[in-house]
Amino acid sequence: MQAPTQTQALIEIDKLNLYYGTFHALKNVSMEIPEKAITAFIGPSGCGKSTLLRTLNRMNDMIAGTRIEGKIAIGGADIYSKEVDVETLRKKVGMVFQQPNPFPKSIYDNVAYGPRLHGITGRKQLDEIVETSLRSAALWEEVKDYLKRSALSLSGGQQQRLCIARALAVEPDVLLMDEATSALDPISTLKIEELAQELKDRYTIVMVTHNMHQAARVSNQTVFFLNGEVVEYAETEKLFSTPRDQRTEDYISGRFG
Amino acid sequence: MQAPTQTQALIEIDKLNLYYGTFHALKNVSMEIPEKAITAFIGPSGCGKSTLLRTLNRMNDMIAGTRIEGKIAIGGADIYSKEVDVETLRKKVGMVFQQPNPFPKSIYDNVAYGPRLHGITGRKQLDEIVETSLRSAALWEEVKDYLKRSALSLSGGQQQRLCIARALAVEPDVLLMDEATSALDPISTLKIEELAQELKDRYTIVMVTHNMHQAARVSNQTVFFLNGEVVEYAETEKLFSTPRDQRTEDYISGRFG
Amino acid sequence: MAAGVQSNPFASSRKSGNRLKNNLFTGLVWTVGICTIIFIIGLLFLILEKGMPKLSIDFLLGLPDEIMEGGGIGPALFNSFYVLIISLVISVPLGMAAGIYLSEFAPDNKFIGFLRVCVEGLASVPSIIFGLFGIVLFVEAFDVGLTIIGGAVSLAFLNLPVLTRVTEEAIRAVPQEMKHASFALGGTHLQTIRRVLIPVALNGIITGICLVAGRAFGESAVIILTAGVTTSGVMWDFNLLSPGETLAVHLWYVQSEAIVPDAVEIAEKSAAVLVFIVLMINLLFRIPLWLNARKTR
Amino acid sequence: VPVASAAASKLSGKIVVNGSSALLPLTLQAAKEFKKANPKVKISASAAGSVTGPQSVRKGIADIGAVDWDASTDVPGFKKFEGQVAHKVAVIPFAAVVNKGVGVDNLTTQQLQDIFSGKVKNWKEVGGSDASIVVVNRAFGSGTRVNFQMKALDGTDFMSKGDNYKEVKSSGDMKTAVETTPNAIGYIDLVYVTSKMKALKINDVAPTEANVINGKYKVWGYGYYMTKGQPTGATKAFIEYIQSKEFQNGSLKKLKFIPISAMK
Amino acid sequence: MSAPASAAAKELGTSLKTNSGSTFGRRARLAFYNRTFKTICVVCAVFVCIILFSILFLMGRTGILTFQYVSPLEFFFSTEWVPENEQYGAFVFIFGTFALTALTMLIAMPLSILIAVFLAEVTPPWLRAMLRPVLDLLVGIPSVVYGFLGMTLLIPLLRDVTGTTMGDGLLAAAIVLTIMVLPTISRISDDAITAVPKKYRDASYALGGNRFQTTFKVVLPAARSGIMYAGILGMARAIGETMAVVMVIGNTPQLANSLLKPTSVLTSNIVMQIANVPFDSTWNYALYLMGFLLLVISLLMIVLIRFMQRKGVQR
């Protein structure tokens, strides 16, 4: 079951199995994620989309009792090998979460957090990074006069955009988005989607989404999950127009709009 | 600016102004919310949708520095008058929040929480309520064998559905949903939407949504907000097909799919 | 397949002072942690090793003796529990209620802020001053002499500020969303406090109670002044107006004034018993937490 | 006049004893025995320091004030307590003690005065090895201190500060301090002297019970019970019991106090 | 403007009002409980205040009498404490209290925070479950035992290590106090750190932060208020502790210009002398005044810490 990708595969997942204790959350997942393109994960709640996404930057490492079998390679390098520095991996593979999670710090400090972690301290340089990132996340206009305010005073939508800005600030190669727009209004969502389109020229983006239209609209390649398995995995147009699997068809025909 | 409602008005909002300290969050809002129908609030992030929703069950009471002017009547009773019992109001006007907020208790205890508050203690009766509510929220099948597990072990989507089940368990007359489906996958969303359609025969539903399709698909009446003001307020079909206000048109034409 | 990269791009690229710092930090934390463990074990060993093996039922339940070897600690041990329970029965509800007031009901103004500081200040008052206060109250004003009740109430006062603040902090730490969820379901404030805030804050509150109970069990200055250095001399004396020497006081007495030839041994055994019981109290209070954690698994 | 034994068993009431901690073991033992004969009498005791005894009696919060000196007369540092009656209950010998490692066995009154006033700072000045003297003193108000000052130092003052000077709170602390501190000197009730410390001869007289009784060793005092006026009822009976031959020659001796009757 | 409400709507409207509906009895009862509970809480809070102010009053009333005989200038700034000669300079004790508290916090705070981090972030759960109660246990060891161990183990050790003749003094007292306040500070900080939402840690790790960075830049700042509070409680305990301090500090009224010199602090001086002085003497008044002062000092320190904390938050 190989997807015909136009671009080269950046991430290769090979027979991945993941267990939470005794719960088998990912079952024999294999796929290739192309470079400089957007890959969307879709599937019903609890099917393991977030779990797979988190294996890509090894955020699952921190959940006690998680066991992984199989292999994930990014740019040819096995990211679960001993010599991999998790922090460097995570800098290169940024992530935006399902729930907005800004730090209880000022807006500025939130965005500057990542760059500071990685050794950037120059005030000017930071100012610039903060502005660029906030602009990219379509938040700059709204907050430029309040950069010192606590990030927690923002509305839900604004908070999520801030988190996106924060992820962009470390200039990752890969950007993982776990339903990152589900808390946004259409206008901001649109902006983020446009942004994603723009970014894919430079970055590899993997997004989990519940919004099939978003997947159809934005992604180059779509993966459909069910109960921890990859049911279908194809170019987006193909998957939505001529699904090969009955379950895929059932699922996407449950769509609306 | 009167909405021609087919059904009778259950909630009447009259010249409502709300201030967070000095910030004027709702400006002269007036509207009628019809009985046994679904009213959708749409508008960009930060425009005051959640704020207005919270005035309907007086959850804003708890935010220090909030000041309200104007009148809200439910079933002809001024809910901000002295004689109204806030707890009864909130029992009758249920709410589901933007962020899933289950208690750190078992799934069962989460759903049974509301009924217990209101004096239901019989084990059988509770079992029944829990099952019905979980079924209504399309969660029963997934959790029926794990009712004693902590609600926090559920995935985001499952948690939100649990919160909906919890709200339904006290059998409210009015159900407020603050982007309650934004964390759900399409299948669950669809179920919840179907459920809402079903419920509107018995309940009055007010929902905040970012998904304009959801508003278009589900609601009978739609209210469009901008910067704390009601810009337009009409039957859903009318609002989406022939918006009277340019800003409404701009906003809804920003839609997609 | 991306160009045949030989070296792993994620292998620590930066020469990374960060990484060093992280390793140093992790090492430091582990060192401190392990040292603490060793220290505590050593301390416990030191205290328990001398006393524990020599313990006997006779010692635990027997009456003390001023002249002969082999006296017990029965009445003092009994008083310890009695005084502890009474003082907790008084201070826990009072302290929790006051803490709940500060976290849930109190307006957020200067006066309450001042009050909060005062309560913290009260926690720093040396116990001997609570003892003097207890004398003024019980011995002088109520004229009941040196009694169990006087000691227990003075002890309760001593613990009140800590309990108040611990409760307040614990309840404050409960996420607002939980509170809102309960209110939105039509819960009254009391119901919300009882069914959501307290259960969620229980961990912190129990920590506070454990701290306080341990301190109460080991406190001597207050008891010496308000409950005396004598017991009624018989076992199982529930009379609240009996003199109330506790085990900690007995330990102090044995250590500083007693003439009995086996004073040192009695002191060692008493210290071991004290520490052992405090350990038991800690475990006991945790059982509800543990059950709670299991229930929601 | 009621018959003593018959009346005693019918006695009831409450006796509160407060004051000297040195007399506490005596009080506790007497109370235990007295209660056996008079079950209806409640006795509670506390000990915070000698002077609290007569003070508590004056305030009316104690019936008996145990004190290591005669508080109905003036002593260094304390005025007399008007209207209180002193009852001798025991003879308490005191000893100057040093750490085991100190090579000195005997000191004269003059040498003691010099050491405790801080004039002499090194053991070699009084015939010991070359080492700084560590002076351990009881806190002001201790009955032991008052007696030692009157009887051993002839009323001269103690030092109150210095690099090698400390004060301790109780006899037990004094014992521990002298036992564990090299080159330390202090003083303590003879009862508490252990094998881990050394009791000094004063002016060549060893601190023994025999020397106290035969009048050679001067550093001793009476322990007193103070009452407000003449005692009555249970308090009177209790004091009488503690002064009785039966107690004085029995338990009191076993506690290593000297019976009052032994002194002329 | 509104269409006539339906019967159901009217029913809902009326049911919202108090004194209506079938569940009226229960509702009234709940409301009554709610009110009663609030009243009880208020009463309890007031009661705690009353105790506080009675103690303040008790000490202040007696303490203030000192100034009939001693000038405030002498009391606060003279280093001569020789009550036998009518010299009542408390500076030595005031200074000692500040120095001892500062020294204790200097040792205890970093250590406790490290222990708290160890407990909350690093240890495997089984060890954590074991360690927490054991740490709490340290609180329950009676002060006299600490003092005794300090006297018999710590001081000889200090003597050997530093070569002084005595070993009593600020350092010994600070070490004993550190051990005594360690559980208080580390356990409450531990709770505060544990309460920091996981999402903050996730965000930091996802940005490539390591444990050190995440702990210091996100977790500890987010738990700052709790840690601060733990520090205040620990400090309060350190300021007010008597029985153990008195056994290791030397109780000599002289200014501590060295960590190893016998000195005295407010608490130790109070506890050494208060039982042994005549009730109505200037000396006794001065001791009460010192008790009062102790409370004032700890209040000041708390206010200061809170002030600094508030400034920190604004940033």
Ligand SMILES: Nc1ncnc2c1ncn2[C@@H]1O[C@H](COP(=O)(O)OP(=O)(O)OP(=O)(O)O)[C@@H](O)[C@H]1O
């Ligand atoms: N830490 C965990 N421990 C145990 N089980 C877990 C854990 N996290 C997730 N799971 C389970 O693994 C399954 C997959 O979870 P995951 O969060 O990946 O789903 P998802 O597809 O992202 O769902 P959603 O759309 O609701 O976010 C779910 O059944 C969930 O209950």
Ligand SMILES: Nc1ncnc2c1ncn2[C@@H]1O[C@H](COP(=O)(O)OP(=O)(O)OP(=O)(O)O)[C@@H](O)[C@H]1O
């Ligand atoms: N507690 C509060 N204190 C002060 N300002 C607030 C508070 N809550 C909300 N606001 C402000 O009020 C405005 C309206 O907030 P509200 O949460 O109602 O927006 P919303 O329309 O629900 O946005 P979103 O779609 O992002 O949830 C926002 O500008 C917000 O910053």
Ligand SMILES: [Mg+2]
């Ligand atoms: Mg997910």
Ligand SMILES: [Mg+2]
């Ligand atoms: Mg909102």
Ligand SMILES: O=P([O-])([O-])[O-]
């Ligand atoms: O008996 P003392 O007064 O010295 O304790």
